[in-house]
Amino acid sequence: MYPRWLWPVFALPGVLWLLILFLLPFYAVIGVAFGSVDQILFTPIPAWNPLDWNAGYVSQVLGDLAPGGVYWDVALRTIRYVILSLGGCILIGYPVAYYTARHASRTKTFLLIMLVLPFWISYLMRMLAWINLLSPDGYATRFLSWTRTSDLLLHMHVINDPSNYLSGQSFTVILALIYGYIPYFILPLYASLDRIDRSHLEAARDLGASPFRAFLHVTLPLSKTGLLGGAVLITLPMFGDYYTPNIVSGAPTTSMIGNQIDLYFHGGPQPTIGAALTIILSAFLMVLMGYYMWTIHRASKELPQ
């Protein structure tokens, strides 16, 4: 009933916008990273023609990221922080999503509102809240020392100064990363747990499975999509995060790869190195991005047409 040209014409402005302001910028990064640098002013001289590309800076940064290079520690720390934060998110988030989807009855609406609420609170405000709490006489600092948790953390070498949580403590950075990203992990997981047909579980119990075995062989595999989706959804921004460690620590001993990139654009003189780092980070994350886009694509295909 509609003319055939109508839909491509509708899509055109949006596609053009994304081509110019999303895809072209990547080319700008590539041009700068594979370009050269003015030896006096240290300003980048981008190379737009692929024939003029100079891989010197990219391979230099790749060497710096290898064992023994100047970024090796930062790269390793980034991966460690992301893995630990992801682990924390799963440990806290799975029970919460599971309870909300499976057991909460009267409180379900309220719990869902509480799970969604953090999405509407500015990320920076949520970090600011922890700055207040973890300052030397803040509520959290006093609570931790009153319950002797700070002594325990000190004893376990998790922190190295029980009166100073806001400078150079990996513990605080990981806590902040978990706090910041866990809502984005819980919601997709909740959605996939909520979709599970209870008759599958009843069948497992009827066939003699213990509650634990039913969970392991029915619920867990059926929530795999949500679990992986949520994990990728928070892993990607965590790898590019620089503001969280900057806000709650700010010390070079807790800087992540994003901090290095930020440094080259805000303060450091060499955007070319920053561009090379950005390209390498994107290439590293491409696998995760591809996986996530594939799941979204598949989910949209399953919708009734």
Next chain:
Amino acid sequence: MSDAATQAAARPKAGGFSIWQRLRGWISNPWGRPRFLVLVTWSYVIWSIAPVLIAIQFSFNDSRSLSVWHGFSTRWYWGDPIDSVWHSADLRGALAQSMKLAVVDVLIAVPLGVLLALGLARWRGRGAGPSNFLMLFPLVTPEIVMGVSLLLLFTQLLTFVHTGTFAQILGHVTFSISYVVVIVRGRLFSIGTNLEEAAADLGASPSQALRLVLLPLLAPAVVASAAIVFAISIDDFVISYFLSNGANTTTVPMIIYASTRATPLPSTNGIATVILLITLLSVVAGVLVYRFFTRGESGRGSTIDDVAGFGI
């Protein structure tokens, strides 16, 4: 069997509701399946909200301290002649800049996104697949990658666009479009094409079918995506930060970021509270309008789904 027995033991005897009995049941089986989950879930809820509530509390503190309570006061909102949200030029400017970016972002990204969603959902040509792929990409690109690439685009390639408010708007729209597309496309699939075909059978022209049938049916998704775009624009830090060119393009998240690196004043908590209120008001308004548009629709459209849907 033992599970059922402990549950029976934990339940108060018929007629007598006793906290003591409940407590004994708890102690006898603290790791019983649902109880552990209840404990974790409610601890999480408190842990996720309490810090923000305390931050709001300290925006009303009657001293410069953000950790010791000295009584209630509104001096950080308007009492203080220099540093209050109302009187500080920096804070007011940041609030105005954040609002300006968010409103312009909604005005540009929502129409673009609705058109793109319609086009991508129904276009069956050769370019549809790659366009779909291109649309999904911004959703998974880390913000720092987007910030760096836009900054280099505007400083190296399209140098006629200088960093500043205009560049910030372009950046905000770029990361907002895909959210609109995903929300509107979901709605498009769930309403189907039957009603439009019926309208065409009854003699509606294509433009009438679009305006009188499809557009009203899409209204709830348009409202929802406007609320979400407004919120993600207000919340954005990285793109605004990379594309700013000084004090007059500073947004509220940038103010908060800068203050945490120095010594924050309660007025920082104050401006964060103001932004939070604005966001929550826009979300509540969005939910109300959404429910108005979807009234009488049966099926999945329960309050719970609406609430969850608003957190995409």
